[in-house]
Amino acid sequence: MFTILGQRQHSFGQSCDGIPRRAFLSVGGFALGGLTLPQMLRAEAAQRSHKAIINIYLPGGPSHLDMWDLKPNAPGEIRGEFNPISTNVPGIEICELFPCVAQIMDKLVIVRSLSDSDGRHDAYQCMTGRKFGDRRPPGGWPSAGAWVSKLLKPVADSVPSNVALMYHTGNRTWGEPGTGGFLGIGHSPFNVVGREARSSSENMVLQGITLERMRDRVQLRKSFDAFKRSLDLQENMEGMDVSTQQAMDILTSSKLADALDLSQEDPRTVARYGESNETFQRDGAPQMVENFCIARRLVEAGARFVSLNYSRWDWHGGDGMNFPKSREEFPKLDQALAALITDLHERDLDRDVSVVMWGEFGRTPKINDRNSRDHWPAANCAVMAGGGMPTGQVIGKTSSNGERPIDRPVRFQEIFATLYSNAGIDAGNIRVFDQSGVPQYLIDQGVEPLRELT
16 A cells, blocks of 8 residues: 655646646636636536545544533533634634634534444444444445445546545554445445555555655656556466456556645645644554545545545543643644645535544543543534535534533434435435345435535
8 A cells, every 4th residue: 555655746737848737727718718717727627526525534532522512611620721712603613723624614514412423443433324233234334435436426437436545553443444345345445545565356455665666756657557567477467356457457547646646736735734744643543634635636536435544533541642642633633624625615626525524432521530531432523514515503512511412413324314415325215235135225214414414
């Protein structure tokens, strides 16, 4: 697996005569009825736009009380060290360490009453909407990305519909993007990052490409070409199943490689996301804010579902680092999330691309004797954006100390139902037969999209 790291080259968007692409478009506008550059970029975006979902998973259980649901009037052992700040939506307050998000709150939705967290240190519920111990059909439950891959027409043959930027983590369950389940491996996430070299036909991964070799576009292409030639020489292609051959076509195509190659992005845009840290956070993922930008680029290239894991949010152990780690992590996440949402709006993708960001559970209202918060599945938060939803609102309310929802409890499946609806999928009425011939639905019968967002 690989990610695009290291020294960047900024020869992005140039035509063969060296004229920057944006400059070329501005000149061409005079031949197209006097269209301005922004008008042309919007028209270009409209032509390539399609329904898509970006699923941002924060492994370890981020603290709802310190990020999105502060309780400034609670006792000191509850409220913690941070103060709320106003946002650009009157009446909505969030943590003071999220000033960038506060400025674009009108483009976001905060769900403060997520009520059915499983309580496991596991990405499973954030990838499928289901609890780990729920009854499973033969083959297992598909991830949300697998359902999208199955039910929506691919946008580009050379770009998989279901892409993952999920690093293999020391805690294995924090790095699992789900599978195709009973829908089959052809709809499994195509993972393009990781910690070590391994591959399988279940989930084809880009392997054996070092960070040094990823530093420029020429080396990137040479790596792909060498990989394919080595398989041909070994006559491995003949023995590969259809799904793997399709994956190999994707692996060696330029379109996916281009989407992953940030040297082709405007460096000013990349800079807005902040500075990445490629160091893995203990047994979690690295602080790769660049992957927020790559997720947007993958959607533009044709992906319909992109999942990513970001950093590590389990800080209640012997180090007692809840509040010091918050001061390190919150500003980085603030900048990256605000940049992604702003990017989507500037590119007129906000009506078609939905974003959700969450973790597997919330944190205890009472601060423990290590100045940290422990696991707390009774209350959790999610942040949503895009998808044409009516944003600039908060859904749900927790008790005065944040112990549990007291108004509008929300289930994981309701959020997935909303995301599916945004993508044009009627999750409550579509059924697919599993491997034993039993009809299965994307969500449990009776679950509806959030009425506030439809």
